[in-house]
Amino acid sequence: MSQKGISVETKNLAKVYLRGSEEIPAVNDVSLRIDKGDFISIIGPSGSGKTTLINLLGCLDNPTSGEIYLGGRPIFGNGKRLSERELTKIRREMFGYIFQNFYLIPTLTVMENVMLPLTFYRKPGTENEAVKLLRLLGIEQRKDHLPGQISGGEMQRVAIARAMVNMPEILLADEPTGNLDTKRSVEIVQVLQELNRKVSLTIIMVTHNQELARHADRMLEMRDGQIYEIHRQSQ
Amino acid sequence: MITTFQVAYKNLLRKRIRSLLTLIGIALSAWVLVSLLGFNHGYETGLNKDIDNMGFQLMIMAKGCPYEAATMMLKGGTGLKYMKESIVDDVAKEPEVEKTTPILMAAVFDPNKGESGGIAGYFGVEPKSFSEMKPFLKFRQGRWFTDENAYEAVMGYEAAELEQREVGDKILMPEKNIEFKVVGILERTGTQDDGTIFVPLKTAQKIFNRPDEITTLGIKVRKGVDSTRLEEKLYQLPDVQIVSLAQVKETIMKLISTAKVMVLSIAIIAILIAMVGVINTILTSVWERFQEIGILKTIGAMPQDIFKLIWIETLILCMTGGVLGIILALILSRVTELVIRHVLPYAPSGGLVLIDLKLVLITIAAVLGIGLLSGLYPAWKAGRIRPLEAIRGEVGR
Numbered sequence: 164m165s166q167k168g169i170s171v172e173t174k175n176l177a178k179v180y181l182r183g184s185e186e187i188p189a190v191n192d193v194s195l196r197i198d199k200g201d202f203i204s205i206i207g208p209s210g211s212g213k214t215t216l217i218n219l220l221g222c223l224d225n226p227t228s229g230e231i232y233l234g235g236r237p238i239f240g241n242g243k244r245l246s247e248r249e250l251t252k253i254r255r256e257m258f259g260y261i262f263q264n265f266y267l268i269p270t271l272t273v274m275e276n277v278m279l280p281l282t283f284y285r286k287p288g289t290e291n292e293a294v295k296l297l298r299l300l301g302i303e304q305r306k307d308h309l310p311g312q313i314s315g316g317e318m319q320r321v322a323i324a325r326a327m328v329n330m331p332e333i334l335l336a337d338e339p340t341g342n343l344d345t346k347r348s349v350e351i352v353q354v355l356q357e358l359n360r361k362v363s364l365t366i367i368m369v370t371h372n373q374e375l376a377r378h379a380d381r382m383l384e385m386r387d388g389q390i391y392e393i394h395r396q397s398q
Numbered sequence: 399m400i401t402t403f404q405v406a407y408k409n410l411l412r413k414r415i416r417s418l419l420t421l422i423g424i425a426l427s428a429w430v431l432v433s434l435l436g437f438n439h440g441y442e443t444g445l446n447k448d449i450d451n452m453g454f455q456l457m458i459m460a461k462g463c464p465y466e467a468a469t470m471m472l473k474g475g476t477g478l479k480y481m482k483e484s485i486v487d488d489v490a491k492e493p494e495v496e497k498t499t500p501i502l503m504a505a506v507f508d509p510n511k512g513e514s515g516g517i518a519g520y521f522g523v524e525p526k527s528f529s530e531m532k533p534f535l536k537f538r539q540g541r542w543f544t545d546e547n548a549y550e551a552v553m554g555y556e557a558a559e560l561e562q563r564e565v566g567d568k569i570l571m572p573e574k575n576i577e578f579k580v581v582g583i584l585e586r587t588g589t590q591d592d593g594t595i596f597v598p599l600k601t602a603q604k605i606f607n608r609p610d611e612i613t614t615l616g617i618k619v620r621k622g623v624d625s626t627r628l629e630e631k632l633y634q635l636p637d638v639q640i641v642s643l644a645q646v647k648e649t650i651m652k653l654i655s656t657a658k659v660m661v662l663s664i665a666i667i668a669i670l671i672a673m674v675g676v677i678n679t680i681l682t683s684v685w686e687r688f689q690e691i692g693i694l695k696t697i698g699a700m701p702q703d704i705f706k707l708i709w710i711e712t713l714i715l716c717m718t719g720g721v722l723g724i725i726l727a728l729i730l731s732r733v734t735e736l737v738i739r740h741v742l743p744y745a746p747s748g749g750l751v752l753i754d755l756k757l758v759l760i761t762i763a764a765v766l767g768i769g770l771l772s773g774l775y776p777a778w779k780a781g782r783i784r785p786l787e788a789i790r791g792e793v794g795r
Contacts (some may be wrong), residue, residue: 223785223786242462248700255633260696269412275400275404281399284699337789
């Protein structure tokens with residue numbers, strides 16, 4: 164058992180989608196433990212269920228069955244379904260999200276985009292976090308620019324800063340480099356590595372790029388809705 | 399820190415042309431609404447002022463159409479009917495009557511007036527009784543005529559301006575080719591008197607060949623007296639009709655109310671169209687930002703936060719449009735007035751479109767109400783967007 168404590172734990176997690184009368188198991192009996200401060204990458208072919216898994220872990224969706232614990236606290240289990248409001252409450256306390264398409268608001272400046280989550284919710288102790296993050300991510304000089312005036316790599320850094328501004332415990336990254344060239348992709352993963360080391364942030368990254376996935380401490384692979392550990396760096 | 403208001407405002411700037419067109423729609427409907435309410439207010443105020451400025455509450459005229467008679471008194475016109483001047487004594491005997499003033503109205507065609515000629519209104523009056531009836535009449539220059547048979551004229555403010563006459567100048571009565579000496583010019587009153595030329599009653603009777611005849615007898619009723627009893631008594635006089643100015647006002651207001659209902663209906667339709675425009679604009683913008691709204695929920699926005707954001711966008715559009723519409727109405731009130739004057743058969747003098755603070759506040763409240771209503775559906779729809787569907791790009795309409 165790790166000394167760091169458990170960040171996320173799932174037991175027999177499953178998600179079944181219905182297409183007409185046909186049942187499609189996207190995630191099938193996944194039991195997984197992620198420790199605090201771990202950097203996990205999940206690879207797998209399209210349709211293997213990796214995005215469904217990360218959405219379940221990130222409380223964006225209710226599982227069909229199985230259990231999820233966050234920091235030891237049971238979130239899903241015994242067929243309990245959470246409302247959208249309850250899911251949002253957990254999400255804003257625990258998670259930061261970054262996506263392939265960045266989803267920055269084009270009319271807001273870099274700084275405003277980073278501060279946007281604080282409009283809806285501010286966790287105590289996050290004052291000046293935006294400025295610190297922009298500096299840490301090397302985009303401080305871009306703070307007054309609009310998203311259309313910066314590069315793709317910089318946009319993803321802004322999205323990372325936005326995800327981090329409320330100091331989440333877990334950062335979920337779904338194909339964060341999908342829209343970037345190789346050089347920028349490596350840079351973004353290095354940024355994630357740095358965040359993982361500097362602030363002991365738990366990171367779960369979904370990617371189809373095996374090279375990038377190797378930067379993580381643990382590498383998991385999804386195949387047909389099931390998960391396999393394929394690499395773990397020695398501590 | 400960035401506020402929901404800033405996010406909403408910046409969202410509207412994203413599709414500037416679309417926001418602008420919606421804004422114009424709201425501004426135009428607010429303009430129609432405030433101008434119409436201003437017209438209601440202005441018309442009634444103007445009419446009251448015109449009637450009060452007549453100085454008398456009852457008129458006696460020779461039998462004929464009472465509305466025509468009333469309009470003639472207010473507006474001037476032709477087709478006059480005459481009655482004997484001796485009626486003055488019969489009327490003055492009544493205890494309810496405080497004052498009377500006989501008037502002989504005459505309309506003369508002046509070929510030099512306007513582009514194709516026009517009617518010049520001449521009033522034969524007795525200076526003493528007429529000025530007692532209208533104590534608010536003030537002279538800019540000169541005085542009333544002293545001799546009741548003199549060929550002297552007192553000109554209303556606008557008549558003097560139009561004819562470019564000063565005291566001491568001569569003025570030629572068209573048709574009759576008789577020269578009058580201008581002895582007085584009145585201050586502006588904002589009433590029909592401004593465009594009238596006053597001459598002594600006796601002189602007018604002689605010129606128009608109406609010895610001992612008048613067209614109108616103005617009656618001022620004693621204070622606190624029931625004028626309906628007096629009216630009943632006066633109806634006993636042969637071949638005359640009694641026009642109560644309170645009735646005239648009521649009748650004109652009734653006639654106008656039909657027009658008001660029509661214009662109000664148009665204003666309501668305009669507002670409904672603007673409302674549909676707002677709903678369409680905001681709803682389109684919600685669908686365009688479907689994924690973005692989902693992401694906002696992912697980063698911590700509750701359904702009510704999204705509802706508030708979209709509602710604020712609607713309110714910004716409606717309030718800005720409303721304020722622009724009010725400004726437009728204030729700037730263009732004179733133009734609106736000209737158009738209304740052109741269309742209406744009778745319009746009182748003075749400002750026809752009166753926009754005061756109360757009206758502005760009513761319009762703002764109406765526009766605010768429209769904004770709140772129009773924003774409800776799009777805001778509710780946006781609040782229901784599920785982040786997972788948004789991320790997957792499943793537009794859940």
